[in-house]
Amino acid sequence: MNRFAALFAALDGTTKTGAKTAALADYFRTAPEADRVWTIALLTGRRPRRSVSATELRLWAAEAAGIPDWLFEESYAVVGDLAETIALLLPALPTGPDLDLTLDEAIRGLGRLTGQPTELRRAAVLAAWGQMTAVERFLYNKLLTGGFRMGVAQGLLTRALAQATGVEEATLAHRLMGDWDPATTTFPALIAGDGGGNARPYPFALASQLENGPGALGPPADWLAEWKWDGIRGQLIARPGTYALWSRGEELITDRFPDLAPLADFLPAGTVIDGEILAWNTGENRPQPFAALQRRIGRKTVSKALLAEAPARFLAYDLLEDAGEDIRHLPLSHRRARMEAVIAALPPGLPVAVSPGIAFHDWDALAHTRATARAKSAEGLMLKRAASPYFAGRKRGDWWKWKLDPWTVDAVMLYAQAGHGRRANLFTDFTFGVTLWPGPQGPRRTGVRDRVRRNTGQPSAQVRHRAALSAHAALAA
Amino acid sequence: MASPVLTFTDHGIFCPAGDFHIDPWRPVPRALVTHGHSDHARPGMGSYLVSDQALPVIRRRLGPITADAIPFGQSRQIGGATVSFHPAGHVPGSAQIKVTVAGETWVVSGDYKTEPDGLAEPYEPVRCHTFISECTFGLPVFRWEPQPKVMARIAEWWAANAAAGKLSILGAYSFGKAQRLLAGLSPQGPILTHAAVEDMTQVLRDQGYPLPPTTRVTPDITGRSHPGALVIAPPSALGSAWASRLGPTEEAFVSGWMAVRGIRRRRALGTGFVLSDHADWPGLNDAIAATGAERIFVTHGYTTPFRRWLETQGYDAGIVETRFTGDDAEAVE
Ligand SMILES: [Zn+2]
Numbered sequence: 167m168n169r170f171a172a173l174f175a176a177l178d179g180t181t182k183t184g185a186k187t188a189a190l191a192d193y194f195r196t197a198p199e200a201d202r203v204w205t206i207a208l209l210t211g212r213r214p215r216r217s218v219s220a221t222e223l224r225l226w227a228a229e230a231a232g233i234p235d236w237l238f239e240e241s242y243a244v245v246g247d248l249a250e251t252i253a254l255l256l257p258a259l260p261t262g263p264d265l266d267l268t269l270d271e272a273i274r275g276l277g278r279l280t281g282q283p284t285e286l287r288r289a290a291v292l293a294a295w296g297q298m299t300a301v302e303r304f305l306y307n308k309l310l311t312g313g314f315r316m317g318v319a320q321g322l323l324t325r326a327l328a329q330a331t332g333v334e335e336a337t338l339a340h341r342l343m344g345d346w347d348p349a350t351t352t353f354p355a356l357i358a359g360d361g362g363g364n365a366r367p368y369p370f371a372l373a374s375q376l377e378n379g380p381g382a383l384g385p386p387a388d389w390l391a392e393w394k395w396d397g398i399r400g401q402l403i404a405r406p407g408t409y410a411l412w413s414r415g416e417e418l419i420t421d422r423f424p425d426l427a428p429l430a431d432f433l434p435a436g437t438v439i440d441g442e443i444l445a446w447n448t449g450e451n452r453p454q455p456f457a458a459l460q461r462r463i464g465r466k467t468v469s470k471a472l473l474a475e476a477p478a479r480f481l482a483y484d485l486l487e488d489a490g491e492d493i494r495h496l497p498l499s500h501r502r503a504r505m506e507a508v509i510a511a512l513p514p515g516l517p518v519a520v521s522p523g524i525a526f527h528d529w530d531a532l533a534h535t536r537a538t539a540r541a542k543s544a545e546g547l548m549l550k551r552a553a554s555p556y557f558a559g560r561k562r563g564d565w566w567k568w569k570l571d572p573w574t575v576d577a578v579m580l581y582a583q584a585g586h587g588r589r590a591n592l593f594t595d596f597t598f599g600v601t602l603w604p605g606p607q608g609p610r611r612t613g614v615r616d617r618v619r620r621n622t623g624q625p626s627a628q629v630r631h632r633a634a635l636s637a638h639a640a641l642a643a
Numbered sequence: 644m645a646s647p648v649l650t651f652t653d654h655g656i657f658c659p660a661g662d663f664h665i666d667p668w669r670p671v672p673r674a675l676v677t678h679g680h681s682d683h684a685r686p687g688m689g690s691y692l693v694s695d696q697a698l699p700v701i702r703r704r705l706g707p708i709t710a711d712a713i714p715f716g717q718s719r720q721i722g723g724a725t726v727s728f729h730p731a732g733h734v735p736g737s738a739q740i741k742v743t744v745a746g747e748t749w750v751v752s753g754d755y756k757t758e759p760d761g762l763a764e765p766y767e768p769v770r771c772h773t774f775i776s777e778c779t780f781g782l783p784v785f786r787w788e789p790q791p792k793v794m795a796r797i798a799e800w801w802a803a804n805a806a807a808g809k810l811s812i813l814g815a816y817s818f819g820k821a822q823r824l825l826a827g828l829s830p831q832g833p834i835l836t837h838a839a840v841e842d843m844t845q846v847l848r849d850q851g852y853p854l855p856p857t858t859r860v861t862p863d864i865t866g867r868s869h870p871g872a873l874v875i876a877p878p879s880a881l882g883s884a885w886a887s888r889l890g891p892t893e894e895a896f897v898s899g900w901m902a903v904r905g906i907r908r909r910r911a912l913g914t915g916f917v918l919s920d921h922a923d924w925p926g927l928n929d930a931i932a933a934t935g936a937e938r939i940f941v942t943h944g945y946t947t948p949f950r951r952w953l954e955t956q957g958y959d960a961g962i963v964e965t966r967f968t969g970d971d972a973e974a975v976e
């Protein structure tokens with residue numbers, strides 16, 4: 167794992183995007199091919215299956231380090247990360263031969279441990295630790311415990327890969343999507359786009375926050391407006407023999423929404439739609455609040471009662487694939503017209519509809535419409551340039567979200583409490599005082615800012631920002 | 644029952660038989676001081692007794708004081724107590740202080756480091772009945788790599804930055820760490836120093852410590868006038884206007900705290916190198932064993948778990964509270 171450890175050190179040692187990209191690109195040119203595939207898998211959130219529990223790891227590490235459990239826990243509390251605690255606690259290496267497993271060998275070795283007796287797994291993990299440097303141990307432990315974070319955004323990964331392979335970024339972003347298995351996919355196959363299978367989604371196009379209103383966007387006629395719904399962004403895929411529903415986080419959520427499954431029988435094969443999954447209020451024919459959908463998200467299987475209380479409906483925003491043809495490069499106005507035709511051709515009664523467009527002639531009129539978003543159970547508006555392609559990821563300029571301003575409240579922060587473990591550097595819990603009957607001056611603000619700084623050691627702006635977030639969360643609950 | 648050799652008061656460690664304090668934090672008539680760091684050498688004492696090698700730095704930092712110095716290893720009678728100073732290996736001149744009263748010996752470690760660094764007088768174990776040990780890094784996650792390895796890594800970093808046309812700025816405490824770096828790195832280009840570092844370096848150089856030539860950063864000095872230079876500055880200078888004026892640079896913080904990613908993140912320490920002037924976990928354990936002491940008091944650092952650990956190892960262990968606790972103590976070296 168020398169090579170992988172060196173990559174990690176390079177990424178970890180800098181906050182500069184350029185340096186990170188260069189380090190990754192170099193790795194994708196020179197590391198063993200199988201290791202490149204695993205690295206892409208890890209950086210895109212695909213984890214090897216766990217073959218050892220966190221409890222076992224703690225126990226074996228404490229034994230190997232020759233310390234009692236309570237001292238292990240004291241150390242963990244200071245370090246805040248299990249993989250790192252173990253890497254630091256283990257005694258230094260005897261300067262013996264370095265076997266240098268490749269990343270591929272290390273992960274396959276872990277895979278073989280699944281289901282083996284405890285003694286065998288213990289011996290294998292201890293032996294691996296014994297051959298590794300501290301950084302390698304840390305990374306190996308991360309493989310064991312899952313939860314890999316290397317501070318590499320998706321865009322940075324595809325950029326580096328594009329530099330190393332000469333394949334265009336947007337194309338690569340698409341090829342890395344979907345349900346490919348790093349254990350059986352080769353690097354050339356992944357880069358050539360043979361890895362994702364039939365259910366592979368397209369990278370989601372993302373909108374940027376519109377901060378100062380639409381005045382500077384140019385002629386209103388160039389733009390399409392629609393509601394910004396407060397549900398789960400999803401991509402519905404109907405291809406020959408395949409029906410799949412993906413969340414924006416690239417999670418396959420087909421089985422969580424059995425009530426959308428009838429779409430599989432009626433959508434023409436070779437159709438991919440981007441839209442919003444909402445819990446629907448059938449009586450009033452409008453979305454239910456997000457909280458209703460939230461009750462369904464965490465569950466693998468949904469009860470009949472919940473299906474009846476919070477039935478899912480898919481509101482379609484965009485058509486990405488039509489009759490098996492990738493049409494993302496066509497203008498939005500054109501894609502939308504084709505989408506309307508596809509959905510109009512479906513039999514009535516299916517849980518799908520086109521998310522309605524909002525006609526407007528000038529920005530002022532649109533601002534008035536936006537002000538009614540809450541009554542529509544929407545968060546605000548989306549503005550999309552009519553001529554825009556469906557781009558991969560976030561590209562400033564063509565797609566904007568124009569959200570309603572959140573409710574505000576004047577409150578005084580009384581306490582801020584630091585988090586634990588990996589959140590130890592953040593204030594996670596706040597207590598606020600709110601004046602129910604404000605006097606003539608409203609809540610007293612004098613000295614609050616100074617007190618924040620003195621009590622938390624953080625600039626008050628940062629604390630106030632987090633405080634504002636949690637105040638909103640508290641009020642929304 | 645006779646009173647103990649040393650007691651713990653709200654002014655610091657006190658010796659009733661000799662009527663003196665060790666590293667007191669409030670003004671007292673007579674202070675024995677282990678070394679020149681500001682959490683040990685406080686102003687306002689009636690008189691000071693320090694090691695020969697520690698005196699120039701302490702004078703420089705505290706201004707006009709009444710002070711006397713004593714060579715390492717030499718004994719002196721103070722009232723009913725016999726005292727002597729022994730190298731602690733922490734920074735140049737740093738001492739452990741041995742106090743014997745009526746045949747019973749206690750040692751106050753001050754800050755110490757067991758690995759020789761090529762500059763500070765190397766740590767010497769001192770046999771005693773009771774040992775008062777610092778434990779800044781008293782958790783088993785703290786294990787230092789040998790100094791030559793770390794120095795080699797810093798040298799590599801310096802060379803890479805120089806090749807990229809950048810200055811290398813190391814953030815290091817201006818007394819101790821800064822000079823340890825100067826002595827441990829073989830020169831591969833000009834070495835520049837922040838005024839606070841240069842001050843201390845000059846004091847030690849005048850004492851005869853082997854330190855390479857350095858140039859104090861003045862307004863006319865930049866990366867253009869000194870391409871490929873290494874700059875040594877106090878940690879507070881990292882990311883400051885003082886640093887950005889120098890042109891394109893890379894910065895790194897040098898400290899034992901760099902060993903833990905979470906601590907680095909929590910204190911926003913950026914990137915850097917793990918090099919400490921304090922004993923690591925094996926160092927603390929070895930040093931304590933080498934004293935032969937049966938009773939250990941711990942201070943400065945992770946005192947609660949470290950005391951509990953020592954009890955499991957069969958020591959009679961206690962904690963000495965200091966005024967410098969928690970993050971304050973962790974921030975100083
Ligand atoms: Zn100290």
Ligand SMILES: [Zn+2]
Binds near residue numbers: 680754
């Ligand atoms: Zn010190």
